[in-house]
Amino acid sequence: MRFTLRxxxxxxxxxxxxxxxxxxxxxxxxxxxxxLERASRADDAQVIAMTAGDELxxxxxxxxxPGTTGRLEALIVSEPRRRQGAGRILLAAAExxxxxxGCSELEAGAALPGxxxxxxxxxxAHCSGRLVKPLPH
Numbered sequence: 001m002r003f004t005l006r007x008x009x010x011x012x013x014x015x016x017x018x019x020x021x022x023x024x025x026x027x028x029x030x031x032x033x034x035x036l037e038r039a040s041r042a043d044d045a046q047v048i049a050m051t052a053g054d055e056l057x058x059x060x061x062x063x064x065x066p067g068t069t070g071r072l073e074a075l076i077v078s079e080p081r082r083r084q085g086a087g088r089i090l091l092a093a094a095e096x097x098x099x100x101x102g103c104s105e106l107e108a109g110a111a112l113p114g115x116x117x118x119x120x121x122x123x124x125a126h127c128s129g130r131l132v133k134p135l136p137h
Contacts, residue, residue, distance in 0.1 A: 003089055005089070006049050009049070014029045016036070019059065019078055046061075046064065048094060050077070057086060058078060059090070062094055070106045075094065099135040105134050107132045
C-alpha cells in the first residue's frame with residue numbers, strides 16, 4: 001500500500017478521534033477539529049496526516065520552537081497499518097519539519113511500551129526522563 005503525507009485538516013477530526021480511540025483515548029471530534037484548525041494556522045505547531053487512498057491511517061503532531069527543542073506530541077498509526085513502515089515515514093516527516101523550522105533536537109514521550117521501543121529503535125535516547133533525538137541542521 002502506498003502512503004501519502006499532507007497537512008492535517010479540520011475535517012480529519014472524526015478519523016483522528018478513531019485513531020486515538022485505538023490507543024484508549026476518548027477525544028471529542030469537535031475538540032479535535034478546533035485543535036486541527038489551530039495547528040493549520042500556527043507557526044509553532046504542525047500536524048502531519050498520513051493517508052492510504054481516502055483513509056486517514058496515521059498522524060504526527062508537533063510543537064515547534066525554532067532554535068530549541070521540538071516536541072513530538074503524538075505519533076499514531078492505525079492498528080492494521082502498523083509494521084508496514086508508516087510510523088517510520090511519519091517520524092521522518094516530523095523530523096524534517098522540526099529541523100526545517102530550526103529545532104536542534106526532537107523530544108518525545110511515549111505512554112505505551114511499544115511506542116517507547118519504536119522511538120528508541122529510531123534513534124531516540126533517554127535524557128533526563130525524556131526521549132530525545134538530535135536533528136541535522
